[in-house]
Amino acid sequence: MNKCTSSDIQEMLPDLLHRTLADDARKRVEAHVATCESCQEDLDVLRTVKTAAVFAPSIDIDTVVRQIPPYRTIVPAIERPTSTRVVSWLVAASLALVVLGGGSVLMIQSKGSRASNSTPYTQVQKPVATGLETKLSPPESVVVPRTVVPVVAPSPHALALAADADGLSDGSLVQLMNDMDGFDALPGSEPDPVISVDSGDSL
Amino acid sequence: MIPSPEGRPEETDLELITRWKAGDSRAATRLVGRHSQALARFAASAGERDGIEELVQDTFVRAFASLDSFRGASTLRTWLFTIERRLMLDRRRAERRSRETVPVEESDHVSEYGALDGLIAEEAQERVRKSLDALSPTQREVFTLRVQQGLSYKEIAEVVGSTEGAARVHYHNALKTVKEFLKDE
Numbered sequence: 001m002n003k004c005t006s007s008d009i010q011e012m013l014p015d016l017l018h019r020t021l022a023d024d025a026r027k028r029v030e031a032h033v034a035t036c037e038s039c040q041e042d043l044d045v046l047r048t049v050k051t052a053a054v055f056a057p058s059i060d061i062d063t064v065v066r067q068i069p070p071y072r073t074i075v076p077a078i079e080r081p082t083s084t085r086v087v088s089w090l091v092a093a094s095l096a097l098v099v100l101g102g103g104s105v106l107m108i109q110s111k112g113s114r115a116s117n118s119t120p121y122t123q124v125q126k127p128v129a130t131g132l133e134t135k136l137s138p139p140e141s142v143v144v145p146r147t148v149v150p151v152v153a154p155s156p157h158a159l160a161l162a163a164d165a166d167g168l169s170d171g172s173l174v175q176l177m178n179d180m181d182g183f184d185a186l187p188g189s190e191p192d193p194v195i196s197v198d199s200g201d202s203l
Numbered sequence: 204m205i206p207s208p209e210g211r212p213e214e215t216d217l218e219l220i221t222r223w224k225a226g227d228s229r230a231a232t233r234l235v236g237r238h239s240q241a242l243a244r245f246a247a248s249a250g251e252r253d254g255i256e257e258l259v260q261d262t263f264v265r266a267f268a269s270l271d272s273f274r275g276a277s278t279l280r281t282w283l284f285t286i287e288r289r290l291m292l293d294r295r296r297a298e299r300r301s302r303e304t305v306p307v308e309e310s311d312h313v314s315e316y317g318a319l320d321g322l323i324a325e326e327a328q329e330r331v332r333k334s335l336d337a338l339s340p341t342q343r344e345v346f347t348l349r350v351q352q353g354l355s356y357k358e359i360a361e362v363v364g365s366t367e368g369a370a371r372v373h374y375h376n377a378l379k380t381v382k383e384f385l386k387d388e
Contacts, residue, residue, distance in 0.1 A: 011371075018353030045382050049350050052331040056243035057255050061236045064260045068231055068267045071224045 004038035013043050017050055216279035220270055235263055238280050241352060242287050248335065248347035249291060258294070262287040281358040284348065288362055334384035338377050345370050346377035 004010060009032045015021045016029050033039045214222070214233070222230035242259045251258060266273075266286050273282055335343050344363050348354045349370075356367040356374070363370065 014349050014353060017350070020353055042378065042382070045378065045385060046350050048327065048385065049331055049334075049346075049381065052328045056240065056247040059235075059239040059243050059256055059259050061232060061239060063256075064235045064239060064263050065228070065232050067260055067264050068235075070226065070228070071267075071270075 002038060004036050004042075006032060006036070006039075009033075009036075009039060010042065013039065013046055016043070017046055217275055220273070220279075223267075224270070231267065234279070238283055239263070241280060242283055244351060245284055245347065246287060246291065248351055249288070249344055250336075250340075251291060251294075254294075258287065258290055261290055265290070277358060277361055280352075281354065281361055284352075284354075284362045288344070330385060334381040337380055337384055341365075342373045342377040342380070345373040346381070349374050 009029055012021060012025065012029050013033075016026060016033075019026075021029065033043055214230075216234065216237070219230040219234050223234070239259055242262055243255050246255045246258050262283055266283055273279065335347070338346060341363060345359055348359045348362060349356075354362070356370045359365075359370040359374075360367045365373075
């Protein structure tokens with residue numbers, strides 16, 4: 001048996017079975033099948049498959065229709081399902097929590113930074129007046145933690161610029177002013193110098 | 204309107220949908236009556252054995268719940284087949300998962316084959332069923348939609364989520380397999 005080469009006819013065989021072809025197409029296919037063994041065989045197979053349809057149970061239409069809610073009750077559920085509404089509320093609540101929580105944290109941090117700006121560090125000016133110290137290290141500003149800055153009492157040879165003058169008594173202040181008059185420049189508030197300036201021969 | 208066999212003008216699916224949306228529940232009955240057996244046959248041809256009534260029912264409930272999304276670009280039946288096929292795939296996935304966790308009892312095999320024997324009585328039906336079993340799932344769907352339901356390749360491609368060309372290839376491969384199977388029997 002020769003294989004049919006009319007692919008367009010082969011394509012229409014199921015439509016011939018279902019009677020969905022237009023009249024002229026149906027006549028053309030029927031005329032071809034009448035003379036083509038291959039298409040006759042194909043049509044027999046298709047007819048067998050179609051008529052021997054696998055068993056399917058009969059569907060009770062009323063039972064199915066009873067399960068279908070009326071249109072008006074379905075539509076709101078489609079447009080705005082309950083789960084979506086719940087999710088929306090949860091998202092809104094989460095956002096509110098984030099905003100409130102973030103605001104609280106920022107407030108705490110700003111308070112903390114204000115407090116820390118007033119206490120933890122003190123800028124200290126290194127001595128600039130003594131000649132030997134200037135040679136050893138150039139004058140510069142250094143930042144040192146206040147906790148390590150030794151508290152030195154005012155002395156005739158030293159003046160703490162950052163020392164709390166409010167804590168001095170009137171007598172001490174007078175003494176301090178007198179001492180300042182006696183200096184060309186203001187010494188630092190550091191501990192005793194590492195290099196002794198008294199010996200003078202260390203260089 | 205399409206003329207009915209009795210000569211009365213028969214309402215189209217879209218007209219019935221409009222009537223149902225307007226509150227006419229009889230329109231739903233007409234739609235279900237028009238398409239339910241085709242859905243049951245498709246499910247059976249696709250290999251569903253149990254719960255076909257529930258499957259058809261679920262298909263209609265889902266379809267009616269989302270009728271607003273049906274634009275009429277395809278026929279209502281094609282759209283229903285698409286929904287039913289998705290439900291079948293979901294079922295199979297769920298069955299596969301339950302089979303992975305629950306050991307299959309010996310009695311399950313017996314009852315399954317017993318039910319099948321009852322479903323397919325005649326020899327011709329048995330031969331056709333076996334020939335369809337020899338196809339891949341997609342070939343089987345395409346072939347039964349084309350031969351038993353008379354859908355076009357365009358409609359089949361829509362149902363199975365493929366292209367017309369791929370549907371055509373699946374159909375011809377399936378026809379070749381079924382032909383050889385029936386010839387050898």
